[in-house]
Amino acid sequence: MATASTKLIASSRSKHTVRNIAGPEATVAEQTPGLMPGAGTRLDPPERQLIAAMPLHAITSVHGEAGLRERLLMETGRFSAAGRGRVQDALALASRLHAGDVRQREPYANHLLRVTIRILSHYRVSDPDVACAALLHDAVEDHAAGIAPGGRDAALAVLAGRFGDRTAALVAAVTNPQWEPGRDKHVQYREHILASLQASPWARVIKASDFTDNAVGIIHTTGPKLTRLARKYGPLVADLRELILRPDTPLEPGVKDMIAAQLDAAQKRLDSIGHDGDGADSQPAAARPGSA
Secondary structure: OOOHHHHHHHHHHHHOOOOOOOOOHHHHHHHOOOOOOOOOOOOOHHHHHHHOOOOHHHHHHHHHHHHHHHHHHHHHHHOOHHHHHHHHHHHHHHHHHOOOOEEOOEEHHHHHHHHHHHHHHOOOOOOHHHHHHHHOOOHHHHHHHHHOOOOHHHHHHHHHHHHOHHHHHHHHHOOOOOOOOOOOHHHHHHHHHHHHHHHOHHHHHHHHHHHHHHOHHHHHOOOOHHHHHHHHHHHHHHHHHHHHOOOOOOOOHHHHHHHHHHHHHHHHHHHHHOOOOOOHHHOOOOOOOOOO
């Protein structure tokens, strides 16, 4: 049965010419170090072995983006050559699109890498389509014009032509809608997420990892953003937990239980912060790349 996201992709592809992303991007993987066959970050063997077992935020703290790229290279080693190539392409595109974006004190690419690695390693998923969608999960929301002129539909059509309909549909499913004037943006965000995840079990997997990096990882966040994130994510935790534990969520039972426990931890952290913000963030500020 076609989902709403799948129908959107099909409609977009019929209306927009699918071309190489933003011009000469057919060789985009060649322009981005860190995920080329046989390449990495030139770590010593003991360092590589340690990275394979390190928590993702520890890799971030010690080795930064280079270490996360190395870990992703390890996790995708079990893919076919074609699958690895698609992931390389997705990472290269995501790196280009988000090159000027930052989260706190780190490059935005770190977030995309952690979200993807968590799915492959911690969630035990071996699916290049899902890996590509995870790397590109904020691309259309934040940088549609960098993918193709013509808005989000055109961008999704290009992603479908480059990475396949399924990857593009997953990106669409986790892309937040543009703000509707007069609405509380946090309420609109939660309504969209719940409706989208109800319809797309695999989108739940991507959103769970994204949510984990944003909400469970809130202990790595400082400043006024803490209160804003608590207001945004706190009311969503229980619903996301219920969705993850559903029988049709395509994860092993032990993985679902692990995610549920992480969400419980996130709820406690978010509750401890409180919701005493001034409410100013209920309206959207100027574009904040990767705010979700």
